[in-house]
Amino acid sequence: MKKTLSCLVCIMFLLSAGCSVGKFFNCSKSSCPIMKKCLKKSDSDRSCPMMKKFAHKKAKPKPCPEKAIAMLKAGNARFISGKAMHPHTDHKSLLLAGSADQGNYAYATVITCSDSRVPVERIFDAGVMDIFVIRVAGNVCDVDEIGSIEYGLAHVRTPAMIVLGHTKCGAVTAVTHAFHGKSHKLERNIPPLIDNIEPAVKRAASKYSNLHGNNLIPHAIVENVWQSIEDLFMNSPVTRDLVKNGKVKVIGAIYNVATGKVDWMPETDVTQILKQVEKNPKRATNPYASSEKSDAHAH
Template structure:
């Protein structure tokens, strides 16, 4: 049996070891992407760790503020809870969820807030397989009220994939439209945010696309927009 004093010493030593090896802060886009990739791999493999979800983390983030390492714009679909599928916890991600992961004025403002005030190095726009919002626009469902405004943000992506794949059925077009809709959201963000454009150009911010597969649980990482430099240049001129 371990004497109480010895037990106290062991506990103190364990606490000291814990203090001596703090978690490495995630300060660069590369580190942030790596963290999200490994988190999703854990979740997809059924080995989620549910990090930063305990009482200590809750109290720490409440007392010392939030320091998320990335922003994620995802769809509101109930099968795509961002922190769960990327295996992150309290204070890790600044998440914006909206049907069809569109980026309009409010979403742009939210991203500008986290980029400018919290200094995050990475924004991920994450669409998902079998997205109902994208499918509805492809099928031309007649929506009314505020839904029609939402549809307007997805429409350009749908029209582009229709032009690029004229022979395909609506069903076959869905995966292309989901990916194109991610690129279109990034285009909207770059076009409407001086702050985001400036940071991309300065190399202090990366904006990347991703598509989550609700069947396999795996994220397909798309990387930066292929026309990012041209988008930044043309938007810069347009706003002058």
């Protein structure tokens, strides 16, 4: 099976290199140096000429933040219209992923909920090495999530950062019901997770004091995205610097699980949150790991 795959890979290589079909089939595997070499290797071996071709393929320049967000918006438009192109999901993309640096390709970092109804690459019509994804219940930004985001922005060098909430979010729903006195027993590790959502629910309840229960949940979901962005800015000096220097754009969005549509939240509100955080004396100030107590995780 391995040799068969290698043979197919080499056929692709020879044809792409200009070898005619007739010439190829007149070339026996014992006499053709390329075939002889590749049949001895798996299709993941970099000594194979086909793999070398992919390994040395020059990556396209990263898009600017605005272009990266436009690519996500265009991908979602294709997804909801039934015209998805499913880019970078073929065998060629897998071969490239085995030899390339994702930092030369990924154009967005997305933190979203673990909910199975939110298939990130699908809804943005993206593929292998397109999006650096962080998933956690309630799309909260706590220590582990922020560390992952910093890796996506500073090391994978994605120019866009999306905090993606979604309708029917179970985590936000649970916190909202608990806020109105309808709580139930939770497994031991869930409370420290959802306590990041509580400020958002309280803010939604304050803004929409006439709403209760299920009627408040959609507003709490929106506030939870804003809360995650605030928590990110409060605890990640690197993210703040990248945004202020124009290298990264942070934006919030809500995915509708019933329609597939992503609704984008105002970028001006993100700018306002960043300005407020910059004035907050409790914000983290050291961009690099240290043991200083003054730079502990801020809430």
